[in-house]
Amino acid sequence: MSAIENTVENLRETFRRDQVWPFLAPTQTKVNVDNQMILYVEGLNLSFDGFKALNNLNLYVNDGELRCLIGANGAGKTTLMDVITGKTQCDSGTVFFGQNHNLLNKDEAEIAQLGIGRKFQKPTVFEEQTVFDNLELSLKTDKGVLPTLFSRLTPTQIDRIDEVLKIIGLAKHRFMLAGALSHGQKQWLEIGMLLAADPRLLLIDEPVAGMTPQETEKTAELLTSLAGERTVIVVEHDMEFVRSIARTVTVLHQGSVLAEGTMDQIQSNKDVIEVYLGEEAGESEVGEDAVEGENA
Amino acid sequence: MRHLIALCCCLFGLLSFSVQAAESSQQDPFLTELAGAKFKDMVPILDQLAEIQGEAILPLFHTLLGGDLYYIKADKSLVGQFDEQGATVYKDVFNQTLVPNLSKRDVKKIRVNNTLRGYLRNAIAQIQLTAKSPKVRESAVRELLSKLDADTVALIESLYAKETNNKVKEAMGLALSMHTASSTELTLPNRLVAIERLSSSLEGDARNLLTTLTKDENPAIVKAATSALEKIAQRANRFAFIDQLFFGLSLGSVLLLASIGLAITFGVMGVINMAHGEMIMLGAYTTYVVQLMMPNYIDYSIWVAIPAAFLVSGLMGILIERLVIRHLHGRPLETLLATFGISLILQQLVRSIFSPLNRQVSTPSWMSGSWEINPVLSLTLNRLYILAFALLVFFALVIVLRKTSLGLNVRAVSQNRNMAKAMGVKTHWVDAMTFGLGSGIAGIAGVALSQLTNVGPNLGQAYIIDSFMVVVFGGVGNLLGTLVAAFSLGIATKFLEPTTGAVLAAIIVLVFIILFIQKRPKGLFPQKGRAAE
Amino acid sequence: MKIKTLVSAIALSGATLIALPSMAADTIKVGVLHSLSGTMAISETTLKDTVLMMVEEQNKKGGLLGKKLEAVVVDPASNWPLFAEKGRELLTQEKVDVIFGSWTSVSRKSVLPVLEELNGLMFYPVQYEGEESSKNVFYTGAAPNQQAIPAVDYLMNDLGVERFVLAGTDYVYPRTTNKILEAYLKAKGVAAQDIMINYTPFGHSDWQSIVSDVKKFGGEGKKTAVVSTINGDANVPFYKELGNQGISAEDIPVVAFSVGEEELSGLDTTPLVGHLAAWNYFQSVESDANDEFITQWKAFTKDSNRVTNDPMEATYIGFKMWANAVTDAGTTDVDAVEQAMIGQETENLTGGIAVMNKNHHLSKPVLIGEIQDDGQFEVVWETDGVVAGDAWSDFLPGSKDLISDWTAPIKCGNYNTKTKACSGQNY
Amino acid sequence: MTRLTEWFSAGRSSGKHTLPFVVILLVVSLLASGANLLLPEDSALYVSTYTITLLGKYLCYAMLALAVDIIWGYCGILSLGHGAFFALGGYAMGMYLMRQIGDRGVYGDPLLPDFMVFLDWKELPWFWLGMDNFGFAMLMAVVVPGLLAFVFGWLAFRSRVTGVYLSIMTQALTYALLLAFFRNEMGFGGNNGLTDFKEILGFDLQADSTRVSLFMITAFLLAVLFVVSQRILSSRFGKVVLAIRDAEARSRFIGYRTDRYKVWLFVYSAVIAGIAGALYVPQVGIINPGEFSPINSIEMVIWVAVGGRGTLIGAVIGAILVNYAKTRFTAILPDAWLFALGAMFVLVTLYLPKGLMGLYAQMMAKRRPRILEESAVKESATKESEV
Numbered sequence A: 001m002s003a004i005e006n007t008v009e010n011l012r013e014t015f016r017r018d019q020v021w022p023f024l025a026p027t028q029t030k031v032n033v034d035n036q037m038i039l040y041v042e043g044l045n046l047s048f049d050g051f052k053a054l055n056n057l058n059l060y061v062n063d064g065e066l067r068c069l070i071g072a073n074g075a076g077k078t079t080l081m082d083v084i085t086g087k088t089q090c091d092s093g094t095v096f097f098g099q100n101h102n103l104l105n106k107d108e109a110e111i112a113q114l115g116i117g118r119k120f121q122k123p124t125v126f127e128e129q130t131v132f133d134n135l136e137l138s139l140k141t142d143k144g145v146l147p148t149l150f151s152r153l154t155p156t157q158i159d160r161i162d163e164v165l166k167i168i169g170l171a172k173h174r175f176m177l178a179g180a181l182s183h184g185q186k187q188w189l190e191i192g193m194l195l196a197a198d199p200r201l202l203l204i205d206e207p208v209a210g211m212t213p214q215e216t217e218k219t220a221e222l223l224t225s226l227a228g229e230r231t232v233i234v235v236e237h238d239m240e241f242v243r244s245i246a247r248t249v250t251v252l253h254q255g256s257v258l259a260e261g262t263m264d265q266i267q268s269n270k271d272v273i274e275v276y277l278g279e280e281a282g283e284s285e286v287g288e289d290a291v292e293g294e295n296a
Numbered sequence B: 001m002r003h004l005i006a007l008c009c010c011l012f013g014l015l016s017f018s019v020q021a022a023e024s025s026q027q028d029p030f031l032t033e034l035a036g037a038k039f040k041d042m043v044p045i046l047d048q049l050a051e052i053q054g055e056a057i058l059p060l061f062h063t064l065l066g067g068d069l070y071y072i073k074a075d076k077s078l079v080g081q082f083d084e085q086g087a088t089v090y091k092d093v094f095n096q097t098l099v100p101n102l103s104k105r106d107v108k109k110i111r112v113n114n115t116l117r118g119y120l121r122n123a124i125a126q127i128q129l130t131a132k133s134p135k136v137r138e139s140a141v142r143e144l145l146s147k148l149d150a151d152t153v154a155l156i157e158s159l160y161a162k163e164t165n166n167k168v169k170e171a172m173g174l175a176l177s178m179h180t181a182s183s184t185e186l187t188l189p190n191r192l193v194a195i196e197r198l199s200s201s202l203e204g205d206a207r208n209l210l211t212t213l214t215k216d217e218n219p220a221i222v223k224a225a226t227s228a229l230e231k232i233a234q235r236a237n238r239f240a241f242i243d244q245l246f247f248g249l250s251l252g253s254v255l256l257l258a259s260i261g262l263a264i265t266f267g268v269m270g271v272i273n274m275a276h277g278e279m280i281m282l283g284a285y286t287t288y289v290v291q292l293m294m295p296n297y298i299d300y301s302i303w304v305a306i307p308a309a310f311l312v313s314g315l316m317g318i319l320i321e322r323l324v325i326r327h328l329h330g331r332p333l334e335t336l337l338a339t340f341g342i343s344l345i346l347q348q349l350v351r352s353i354f355s356p357l358n359r360q361v362s363t364p365s366w367m368s369g370s371w372e373i374n375p376v377l378s379l380t381l382n383r384l385y386i387l388a389f390a391l392l393v394f395f396a397l398v399i400v401l402r403k404t405s406l407g408l409n410v411r412a413v414s415q416n417r418n419m420a421k422a423m424g425v426k427t428h429w430v431d432a433m434t435f436g437l438g439s440g441i442a443g444i445a446g447v448a449l450s451q452l453t454n455v456g457p458n459l460g461q462a463y464i465i466d467s468f469m470v471v472v473f474g475g476v477g478n479l480l481g482t483l484v485a486a487f488s489l490g491i492a493t494k495f496l497e498p499t500t501g502a503v504l505a506a507i508i509v510l511v512f513i514i515l516f517i518q519k520r521p522k523g524l525f526p527q528k529g530r531a532a533e
Numbered sequence C: 001m002k003i004k005t006l007v008s009a010i011a012l013s014g015a016t017l018i019a020l021p022s023m024a025a026d027t028i029k030v031g032v033l034h035s036l037s038g039t040m041a042i043s044e045t046t047l048k049d050t051v052l053m054m055v056e057e058q059n060k061k062g063g064l065l066g067k068k069l070e071a072v073v074v075d076p077a078s079n080w081p082l083f084a085e086k087g088r089e090l091l092t093q094e095k096v097d098v099i100f101g102s103w104t105s106v107s108r109k110s111v112l113p114v115l116e117e118l119n120g121l122m123f124y125p126v127q128y129e130g131e132e133s134s135k136n137v138f139y140t141g142a143a144p145n146q147q148a149i150p151a152v153d154y155l156m157n158d159l160g161v162e163r164f165v166l167a168g169t170d171y172v173y174p175r176t177t178n179k180i181l182e183a184y185l186k187a188k189g190v191a192a193q194d195i196m197i198n199y200t201p202f203g204h205s206d207w208q209s210i211v212s213d214v215k216k217f218g219g220e221g222k223k224t225a226v227v228s229t230i231n232g233d234a235n236v237p238f239y240k241e242l243g244n245q246g247i248s249a250e251d252i253p254v255v256a257f258s259v260g261e262e263e264l265s266g267l268d269t270t271p272l273v274g275h276l277a278a279w280n281y282f283q284s285v286e287s288d289a290n291d292e293f294i295t296q297w298k299a300f301t302k303d304s305n306r307v308t309n310d311p312m313e314a315t316y317i318g319f320k321m322w323a324n325a326v327t328d329a330g331t332t333d334v335d336a337v338e339q340a341m342i343g344q345e346t347e348n349l350t351g352g353i354a355v356m357n358k359n360h361h362l363s364k365p366v367l368i369g370e371i372q373d374d375g376q377f378e379v380v381w382e383t384d385g386v387v388a389g390d391a392w393s394d395f396l397p398g399s400k401d402l403i404s405d406w407t408a409p410i411k412c413g414n415y416n417t418k419t420k421a422c423s424g425q426n427y
Numbered sequence D: 001m002t003r004l005t006e007w008f009s010a011g012r013s014s015g016k017h018t019l020p021f022v023v024i025l026l027v028v029s030l031l032a033s034g035a036n037l038l039l040p041e042d043s044a045l046y047v048s049t050y051t052i053t054l055l056g057k058y059l060c061y062a063m064l065a066l067a068v069d070i071i072w073g074y075c076g077i078l079s080l081g082h083g084a085f086f087a088l089g090g091y092a093m094g095m096y097l098m099r100q101i102g103d104r105g106v107y108g109d110p111l112l113p114d115f116m117v118f119l120d121w122k123e124l125p126w127f128w129l130g131m132d133n134f135g136f137a138m139l140m141a142v143v144v145p146g147l148l149a150f151v152f153g154w155l156a157f158r159s160r161v162t163g164v165y166l167s168i169m170t171q172a173l174t175y176a177l178l179l180a181f182f183r184n185e186m187g188f189g190g191n192n193g194l195t196d197f198k199e200i201l202g203f204d205l206q207a208d209s210t211r212v213s214l215f216m217i218t219a220f221l222l223a224v225l226f227v228v229s230q231r232i233l234s235s236r237f238g239k240v241v242l243a244i245r246d247a248e249a250r251s252r253f254i255g256y257r258t259d260r261y262k263v264w265l266f267v268y269s270a271v272i273a274g275i276a277g278a279l280y281v282p283q284v285g286i287i288n289p290g291e292f293s294p295i296n297s298i299e300m301v302i303w304v305a306v307g308g309r310g311t312l313i314g315a316v317i318g319a320i321l322v323n324y325a326k327t328r329f330t331a332i333l334p335d336a337w338l339f340a341l342g343a344m345f346v347l348v349t350l351y352l353p354k355g356l357m358g359l360y361a362q363m364m365a366k367r368r369p370r371i372l373e374e375s376a377v378k379e380s381a382t383k384e385s386e387v
Helices: A002-014 A077-084 A108-114 A131-138 A145-150 A155-168 A183-196 A213-226 A239-245 A263-268 A270-275 A277-282 A284-295 B002-027 B029-034 B039-065 B114-128 B134-147 B150-160 B166-182 B188-198 B204-213 B219-268 B276-293 B295-323 B332-354 B381-403 B405-415 B417-422 B427-450 B459-474 B479-500 B502-519 C002-018 C041-060 C080-093 C105-118 C148-158 C172-187 C208-218 C232-244 C288-301 C310-329 C334-341 D002-010 D018-037 D049-075 D082-104 D114-118 D134-158 D163-182 D208-234 D236-246 D248-253 D258-284 D294-307 D312-332 D334-351 D355-371 D376-386
Strands: A037-048 A051-062 A066-070 A092-097 A116-119 A201-205 A231-235 A248-253 A256-261 B069-072 B078-084 B087-091 B107-109 B370-374 B377-380 C027-033 C068-074 C098-101 C122-124 C137-139 C163-169 C195-200 C224-229 C254-256 C276-279 C345-347 C353-356 C362-364 C367-371 C377-382 C402-405 C412-416
Touching: A037 A077, A037 A231, A051 A077, A051 A092, A051 A231, A051 A256, A066 A077, A066 A213, A066 A239, A077 A201, A077 A231, A108 A116, A108 D248, A116 A183, A131 A155, A131 A183, A131 D236, A145 D236, A145 D258, A155 A183, A183 A201, A183 A213, A213 A231, A213 A239, A248 A263, A248 A270, A256 A263, A256 A270, A263 A270, B029 B039, B029 B069, B029 B078, B039 B069, B039 B078, B039 B114, B114 B134, B134 B150, B134 B166, B134 B204, B150 B166, B166 B188, B166 B204, B188 B204, B188 B219, B204 B219, B219 B276, B219 B377, B219 B381, B219 B405, B219 B427, B219 B459, B219 B479, B219 C208, B276 B295, B276 B332, B276 B427, B276 B459, B295 B332, B295 B427, B332 B459, B332 D163, B332 D294, B332 D334, B370 B381, B377 B381, B381 B405, B381 B427, B381 B479, B381 C232, B405 B417, B405 B427, B417 B427, B427 B459, B459 B479, B459 B502, B459 D163, B479 B502, B479 C208, B502 C195, B502 D134, B502 D163, C027 C041, C027 C080, C041 C068, C041 C232, C041 C288, C041 C310, C068 C080, C080 C098, C080 C105, C080 D049, C080 D258, C098 C105, C098 C310, C105 C122, C105 C137, C105 C172, C122 C310, C137 C310, C148 C172, C148 C224, C148 C254, C148 C276, C148 C367, C163 C172, C163 C208, C172 C195, C172 C224, C172 D114, C195 C208, C208 C224, C208 C232, C232 C254, C276 C377, C288 C310, C310 C334, C310 C345, C310 C353, D018 D049, D018 D208, D049 D082, D049 D208, D049 D236, D049 D258, D049 D294, D049 D312, D082 D134, D082 D163, D082 D258, D082 D294, D134 D163, D134 D258, D163 D294, D208 D236, D208 D258, D208 D312, D236 D248, D236 D258, D248 D258, D294 D312, D294 D334, D294 D355, D312 D334, D312 D355
Parallel strands: A066 A231, A066 A248, A116 A201, A201 A231, C027 C068, C027 C098, C098 C122, C122 C137, C163 C195, C163 C224, C224 C254, C254 C276
Antiparallel strands: A037 A051, A037 A092, A248 A256, B069 B078, B069 B107, B078 B087, B370 B377, C276 C367, C345 C353, C353 C362, C367 C377, C402 C412
16 A cells, blocks of 8 residues: 555655656755755764664764864774765765755765765875876866767866966976875875865865875865865864864764864863873873874 | 296296206307397397296396397307406306407407397396396386286286285386276276376376376266376476476586685685686596596596596696786786686697597496486486585585684685785785685586586686676675575576576576676675775 | 887788788699687597598599699688688688588588689588588588488387477577478478477586476377487587486487587497487498598597597598599589589498589488497498488478579579579579 | 967877878778789789788777777776677678678578578568668667667666676676577577678679778778777866776766766777677678677787777787787697687786787887987976985
8 A cells, every 4th residue: 555655645746836857957056055054964874784883973064164073993984974975875864965965865976066075095096197187177067978078178277277286286297197196295186186176065084194294284274274165074183183273173983973172172071081082192192103103 | 928938937947047047048049049130130039038048038138238248250159248357358148157268359249229128128127027126126017017018917917916025016006007097898997996096106107098098988087087197297296396496406506516616716815717617627637537547446536536636726726826816916807818818728738638529537337327216206316416515515615714724814815915914824825725725626616517518628618607607696705695696596597497498598597697786786695894895 | 200110010910911922832722621729629620630631642642633732721710700711711812722621500601602702612521401502512411311301210110209309409400400300200290299399509518407308208108209409519418417317218219410429439428328320421330441441540640549420421522522523624623623523423431332413412321320338339220222412401491492403504503493593692 | 378289299198199090001901902903913012802801800800909998998897798799780780781682592582581581480570670771770780789888888887887797797798699699589590690691782792892892991980980089088088087997986076977987988889899890790701699709709808908908009909910910820820829819818917918009108118218308397297206
């Protein structure tokens, strides 16, 4: 019975007079941020073979915010990003981008086209192509097959690429193969690719891993300057770095949010001290070294 | 009438026969007549012989049936050809005394054809109705079922009362019932009872008789026969189902054998070994070579061949791993191409060494024939053994991977190579050993396949696509998946075959797998979690 | 710089191609077009060796027309389009006077247009489905009426077989043969339900269900036989399964048209004793010519275990006839040799005389043999005289009105006796 | 503006080889054709018809290699089933040629091909209808492979079947088709396939002029497809394709529907293979299920690997060289050929991962620092990265 009812309901839904059919409706790309909130993550659950990677996780991010996510290995940071960007399907929960975009029923490409950019833990660039090509590919354009086939670079686009090149400091290397760049440069290129796409929300996974102190400083500057116009979520192990950029910090532990607040609030939070910072506070030097060693 | 005479001979003359036969055989004019007789003339001669000599003629008939009866060109006396420790010797067929100094040139074979063989079997059966062994008696009765004439029935009738063995008695009863049911002279109730009795038999001859009875003039008989047939059909169908299931399992076991090795090299190591089929082929050729080296011990050759094939293919696998695959680590597509090249080289190598012709691998006697459960259900022994063998190999492998240190290392390397390396596992060594293990098992599969199919340079080609399908369908890296996939594909193919034919069944299964993989790219039993990506 | 290298690379390959050797020595060239690699190599290498042996022998006798023979061997690698290409190579580059070659029907069909275009001459030595007669091909193997029909006659008349299983590999030879047999059997009064037809793919190896079906089909009271057109590799597992399921030759004899001595050499024949094969030649036939041929063959291959088979005899007859025809015609010119071929007579290895008919097919005796435990056949039946090969079967609706006659005035491979026209071809 | 020209000249896959290649291809084929038609047979420069058909065959293979390279070299999809598309194209052409025979078949049936007559078929199966129309048949030669590629690609790429799995699935695809086309019930002539063609568009297939024309058409189409492919691959579409090859996840995260790109590239490649097949059949005179065999498809891959994948010219050169070697080797040493082919597979993958073109590029790279100051920008970039 219920199957028939469902079908009828579906049919009714399809033929509602007040709506056009979904496939005829213009795709809405505008993100509704009337509530000043750009990302709603509610009740996320995900388990791999019995291991709970995400456990009833709730997270809200304001529009234009710079948010840092911290947490021990296995706390669910990367998995959370995977779910938001559509790489991994979650078991239950909701993820909304603005008020109107349900991210869970979209694939990676669609999510990216909505304006969510992601940088991976390990820098991933198109190594066999030049820096310039890498950025050209990332430009915010129509990414359908036919438009891409017949597209040509417009002067505005070239200017935009030049601008990005300048920002990430790779202007001199524009015709070099991306694979020949140093590790830090690749990290920058990847960030540059995000910038070229002109996203609303940036998810950045460990941006300063393997960078020299100067590079780290430059990255911090860049990220801070991005916030406001765009929303940035950074996952980072380097506490020094987090402290230097963060306004709000969220601590994840065993797949759910443990604490949220400013760096100072976090540092004084009892739970956090117990499970994460506590250990590090006790032996902070060693801990940070270990973390860096792991990333290198 | 002649059967009765034969019977009397055996019944009353048993004691004197052996002596008499030994004396008389060589002088018997009929015997010399056999030498050089034409096919047409042989039946009357043999009739005469059977009539005169009764059971004593059996050794001669057996030798003749086996095609081992010869006559000496010089004096037309008969000898049997025997094989003793690889040498051909000639003996008197009756008293087994060696006839010395005969070579192949001095004798000529007495030829038999199908008509003669049929005659001989029947004649032997009649004589054997009184044999000592109940088994022989039973098979003799069964043999006679299709050719029941009045004489035979009378003979069986006379023996029926005295028969002590239940099985033989049952068979004889069946023969009598068949006779009763078919003879129109007898009364209707008698016939109906006989028909009723026939309905519990699965014997094909009984069924054929019933089928003819459904066209009888008497409606009562027709009705009884029809219902009896239905009853038989019901039971037969059940057994037919089991039969088909067995075929499926057997095909599955072949697929399993062919793909377990691949499940290791592909599933655990992630190496696409297109030369996997050639590892199977090497195993099969090893069997051939082993049999060549021990021609008189074919029955035991398999036990030598299994470890030998494991070693040959395993070593070849290690060689390939060391020379080629090692350098292509992490480049699966290149590995695929390189190993394809290796497969071409190995095929051509075998072709150059052993010639492109198929090689002859004999089946040990204990693997030939079939296990007859009842007249409609018999399982062929070689397939039964191979099924058991496949399962044995599978579980042995599971134990090796679970319980031994090699297994531990293999699993460690397959799950996290760098970590294993950091823990002091010699990954190179483990790689080589794993590849050797996978290839060695393929070699063992070759031994089994040599019992079923051609041993030729193309042997491996025939199985490579199927084994890849099995592994992919079951889920890479999952041995249990391989097991389930092999058997389900085998059974599916066999159940499709009767309706679609063999070709279409193969196509349907392939298309199904292609579609299935689109739906579940990781196979039946996928590995989950982040490690899998 | 780059362009230069590129040019030279392409020019180089082009130049070597163009400058293929075109020697013109004073020999008669015999082309051998048999696969030496690939799936058909199993069967065809033997025939290549046979031709080489015959050439060697002919040269010992002083060659032909005062010239030595020279064999030109190419390898079409069991790749059918390559047969056409290599055929063209033999005819235009090597300029051979005759070709001995092909095994499968498809390879013959592939090379046929080339032969007709370039007016070459080929001898095809394998039993085949018939339905063809080309001016440029001589068919020395058996046509269906020289193998299948006598075999079925034997089954019906001598063994009293009433039910038939026609089992074959799914390709044109079994299809056609079975079509012919089906029509023939029905004409002889065999009911449709007493004929079971089954096709399997090439190299089929799992025969359990089919053999079990045959067993069931044969257990229904009437004497049953299997007529097998199963090809090559699939035979070994088929016979193994027969043996294991306990189907003996006395119960259900199998008569095969593609199983000869060579196929049996890869098989333990003990369980198969009594199964039948129909051929025009068996190695076991005792005759002086055959003994000589076998001795010569074993010496040539330096292998005392090598067996001989029917396609070898067909090659032998073809070669002898060609040599005679060249001598008679006094030239190797294809048209002259073609006419001289018709009516040529050569002694069979099994005794009797083979005659080349007007339709380019041979008249040969038909033998039926039973498999023995030593892998040889024992002849159990043979036709009284020779049987003339029939290019077009009388039992197929499409071809019953067709005949082939390459002598004047008809000179046509597919002459319709009703419309009195040469259909197709002459355009 | 200089920036733009720089961009065009420095792009890696821009067509610096295209023009010379096309010119050489067309000139060589024109010369060969002229030498065949115009020169007398005993002239030293005469090119035999045998050579012409052989060259024609090589060019068809080159086209096929181009198709394989487009998806394998540029997009990393190793198809072990491209023979299927080739053969389907070939069958479409074969069916047309078969219908052209008309009543000149041996049985003289005006409608049914010979193999249907002796299998006692009464009427033409539906999929043979319309194949007597050249235009329609040629449409089918591209549509059928394209459609198959689309369906297969759509299913496979959408569910993200990649890498080795995909290769094995393509192999299974061609294997299934092989089995299917072997079946006589399919109505494609079973094992014998289609052969004994008479004429194409009214021209006698056995005439030298027809052969030369077919050869010229093949050369011309190869040139056209080469240029078109080069253009496609150096467009932004091509860059996306390369991006998918090198980092598919990354491409998805910057907003490209990679599955669609792969599907359309796969279809394009299949269409080229279909065209190659359609050109191949009239030149070799037969099409049969053997073309579907998985071994053939793997062999195609090795042509590309030998020539150098990821460079269109490498694919073409590889196909021609390997097939030329095959023609020569199988004539001289048939036994050694398989050894040579096998060794080629192993050695090329081990020591020449970029094929002959890679070797050539390496040699050029070694010489460059001394001779050329090609691109100042590039030079300085290299230096800087070394610091």
